Amino acid sequence: MLKYIIKRIIALIPVILGVTLVVFMIMQLAPGDPARMILGELATPEEVAQLRTELGLDDPLLVRYFNYMIDFCKGDLGDSYFKHRPVMDEILDRFPYTAKLAAVAAVLTVVMSIPIGILAAVKQNTIFDNASLVVTLFGISMPVFWLGLLLIIFFSLRLGWFPTGGADSWRSYVLPAFCLAFSNMSTVARTTRSSMLETIRQDYVRTASAKGVPRKTVIRKHAFRNALIPTITVIGIQMSQLLGGSVVVETVFAWPGVGRLMIESINSRDTPMVLGCIVLLTIVFSVLNLLIDLCYGFVDPRIKATQS
């Protein structure tokens, strides 16, 4: 098992290298001269040329990438063009906010959607089931930022229950986390429901019922665990999408996280910052995926066998 984990971690490295290369190259396509942008309109050509040499902007592309990666391994992601701070510091300041929001959204997803999915399956074709199907259908079809704006309209502006943005109190977490989680909750609830329905129809569940085991125990001990496997797969996929969604949600709710930092940096053409944000988010994304993959081994003994 340990060998498998180490193998997977080592396999991550070329992916991260590849990602940094791809994003680095993409960012080089952007027009505009960073040195001129830093110094401003009134700088003389000599000053611009000097800054370019200092920043190493005139070196060949691969040399620049190489230097960037060497610094990267030392933990230095360069300095922001505009904020006059190291990129790493800025990102580390903001990352806890993104992480906290994503964590709340993740907990919300798991805690709310699995029970709802199970209940809908157990009470199939009742009003609860049909209602949950409709609600989840809207959940997967709603654009995230529209949902966010709707939540702001109703709960912040009309009812005044929650703030429209910022990250001041616990109240600030509610709307953004719900917004981020809603589509994930819908997908997970639907998957749980259909997986549960399939499991309930299995022979071993019927046997347990026939033996006289009370319905609730049947569901809890037999159906639930096996139905959970596809659910965990989906939860895994959704968790990684939380990161992508956080970019939008943070912008809508003015949340001081890395996603919003990335958008701001893009708009101000702060290339080192954008690079740093993406690389960091990609690493987190990949590590999350790895952890989730490893989780399958714990849940499904069949997969554990193939893993070791």
Next chain:
Amino acid sequence: MAGTANNLAQKEPEVQTHAKKDGQMADIWRRFRKNKSAVVGMIVLALIILLVVFASVFYDYEEDAVQQNVYERLKPPFSEGHILGTDDLGRDLAARLLHGGRRSLTISFVSVACSVVVGSLLGAIAGYYSGMIDNVIMRCIDILMAIPMTMLAIVIVAALGASIPNMIIALSIAQVPSFARVMRGQVLTVRGTEYIEAARAIGTNDAAIITEHIIPNVLSPILVQVAIRAATAITNTATLSFLGLGVSAPTPEWGAMLSSGRNYIRDHSYLTFIPGLAMMFTILSLNLLGDGLRDALDPRLR
């Protein structure tokens, strides 16, 4: 009588093959039709597409969608002459909705079309040839998949500049991995079958095998993926515009309309509500269509 029997015997194989081929398509269509929500989705989508394609019939582009009219600004829905109201620059919202839908849907559908072609080809080649080619292609796909899709699209548009062609390029690149993966999986499954072996034994060249035998048989999952990806493409297009990385003013587009409506969210919430509603219905119908297709094409139920 003998002659008739002979005729019947000769005609029979012909009738059989026709009936079989038609039978399969008709079968799928029949199963699809039974699924009421899928049919509703299809009808709603068709309606939206029709409205959007014929946008110019209802509202002239220059006059209604772009021309600013300060006297008419911020009129609420159901006002005179403006069934959905006007925006902050006096432009009719319904006109902008229809014309904006053109842009949103065009960008989404074209990008999905590009990704299907490129992704399927890559996946097919990777799956068919295996070995080194497969490895190289899949490593590249893995790298692209390691970056969350929305972010990848954002970065590409940020680098290339915000414009409709660049949005299409960015979204296409971001969606290629999904199709490549599905295609590769399907090809790997089909590759070992006997009729492929037979085709190779006759000496059919590889390109012909891929195009004539493999691709037609793996179309079903790809079709389902297309519907699903189209739905996410619409969201991603709107997201790009919403973040300011999409079309530039005054071009109407659903995401951009949402973004500019944000400034008036307190007192004129319809500016954000209505374009979002249009988006939601389009995505909803695409999701229903995709679900219906998946159920109708599912070989297990055949």
